Amino acid sequence: MSGSSATATAVCFVWLGMVLAISFLEAPIKFRAPGVTVPIGLSIGRLVFRALNIIECVFAAALLVAIPLAAPQPAALVAPLVAVAALLGQLGGVRPWLNQRTKAVLAGATRARSRGHYVYVAMEGVKVIALALGGILLLVSAP
Known part of the structure; x- marks a missing residue:
């Protein structure tokens, strides 16, 4: 496996783990914690998702550089x-x-x-499937 292919594979799986941990674990659980009101939960969520999105942009940029260099299927x-x-x-x-x-x-x-949350979650689902599939395909297609 080339360095670019290994990098792209790792980025896919790390990004996948972050989306699963934050969007599908942290986000819904925080509203169940004692004393967390909707405004407090929303404030926390804004900070967490802003940070996640910044990291996701870095991962997206890394993939856009590494994948063409890896020349995968x-x-x-x-x-x-x-x-x-x-x-x-x-x-x-x-x-x-x-x-x-x-x-x-x-x-x-x-x-x-808001229906916007449902759209956001659906798009998170698309990312989860795409990242898992992409990581697997990069892993198995590596020379």
Whole structure:
């Protein structure tokens, strides 16, 4: 396995682990902790997801550099690119929508549950599948 292929594979699996740990474990659990109100949970969530998204952008950039250098099979190229596209969709489309709602709730407005969260979670699911598949395909297609 070349250095670029190993790097791309590692990035896929580390990114996958972070998304699973934060989006599917930390985010829902924090609201069940005693004393955590919706505004407190939202404030924590904003900080955590801002940090996650910054790291995800670094991982996406690393994949965009490492994958072409690794010259993998076409399927191993497409799956990580789907994860990058999902991230860009979240950052450009869904996050601004959720940020507006969060700001309003933190300012004291009462709002109905947002469908934006469902869209965000669906895109997280796409990233999980794409990163797992991409990491596996990179691993098995390495010369």
